[in-house]
Amino acid sequence: MPLIAQIFAGIAAALHVLFFYLESVAFTKGSTYKSFGLATKEEADVVKPMALNQGFYNLFLAIGVVVGLVVGEYRLSDGMRYGEGFVDGTALVGFGCAVMVGAAIVLLISSKGKLLRGALIQGVAPLIALIALIVG
Numbered sequence: 001m002p003l004i005a006q007i008f009a010g011i012a013a014a015l016h017v018l019f020f021y022l023e024s025v026a027f028t029k030g031s032t033y034k035s036f037g038l039a040t041k042e043e044a045d046v047v048k049p050m051a052l053n054q055g056f057y058n059l060f061l062a063i064g065v066v067v068g069l070v071v072g073e074y075r076l077s078d079g080m081r082y083g084e085g086f087v088d089g090t091a092l093v094g095f096g097c098a099v100m101v102g103a104a105i106v107l108l109i110s111s112k113g114k115l116l117r118g119a120l121i122q123g124v125a126p127l128i129a130l131i132a133l134i135v136g
Helices: 003-025 030-035 041-078 089-110 116-135
Strands: none
Touching: 003 041, 003 089, 003 116, 030 041, 041 089, 089 116
């Protein structure tokens, strides 16, 4: 797996852990729910169950990418080639990053461009990792 793919997949995973924290742990804090466009604690309380669920989706994607990076690194150090054994780390990283990019596209389209910044934060690092995986 190309080093650039590993770096940007790691950045994408770290960002998605941060999203998990914001959506599932700190969501009802004023600065957090306001960053999601909610004006009051009452609005945040209504949206909290959905945000909790979304946060865990982000965490699980991050875990998948990290496991792929670890499995890929283990294989390289053990002398195994990609595709050997039970799990291919590159496939896990590629799938996780593809889902992250897909979610960023959905965010952009569903918000009619209003959440461009959020879509870019969510989608650029995994997109770079995917391109590096395909090219490299």
